[in-house]
Amino acid sequence: MARTPCCDKSGLKKGTWTPEEDKKLIAYVTKHGCWNWRQLPKYAGLSRCGKSCRLRWMNYLRPNIKRGNYSKQEEDLIVNLHASLGNRWSAIAAQLPGRTDNEVKNHWHTYLKKRSGQNSISRDAKLSSKKDVIIQKKLLKPELSHLHNATHQILESSPFLPQTSSSELSSSASGKDCTTRATEDDVSPVEMFADIGGNFWTEVFLADNYPTNEHFLAPLIEPGVLYPSSPIIGEELFSLYGLQ
DNA sequence: AAAGAAATCAACCGCGATAAC
């Protein structure tokens, strides 16, 4: 079957996204949802391919994204899942709250592949510490540090995390629980989940059970419903991009 | 201090799956 190109290549911007483009995409998706990725850039005022917009949103701009600083548990899980699932990155990422398939894939290729291959603890320790420094430096990039801080907070309080069932999610969507983690900041998300007592690491990330596209995003953009529980789409990000 | 090598990761590309007509 003949395939149309994903977009008209002429005049479309490629490469790294600018804060201005991020702002436009966030503003549009927040207001209208992603009803059609192919048409979205046209209405959002972006000279980008729809696919590019989708990728940017899914991997970096949407709520609940967690970046950098993989915990030992996460890494072990990735290694184990990769052994059983192979290169099914989306399936692997689904088991890791806040992680995207792209990021898991990158992390595998840059670090875990070596580890699983040679199990060199001393080298791992060296690489890990070096990597942490790099990550922290990158997190301090002025244009993105807000996002990273915000996403960290999200993971600490997000209703999408597996401690709430999907039925609970709808009831907690009002954001009433959004501050309950505020006093537990010293506990990493992983540690927190490990304490839940359930089978968190064997359960599919809740967001993965969500309907996709407009049905997924529509609740996210309902004013007053999810914002309080999603700082990245809430005040911090809005102020960052001057959307308030 | 500078240059080259290596590592990292954001983003692109192409393809398969599937929904819509």
Added chain:
DNA sequence: AGTTATCGCGGTTGATTTCTT
């Protein structure tokens, strides 16, 4: 049933950053 449009996934690339010499 066939065709088209769109989405989502995995592989890959290339710019940037960091390390090593």
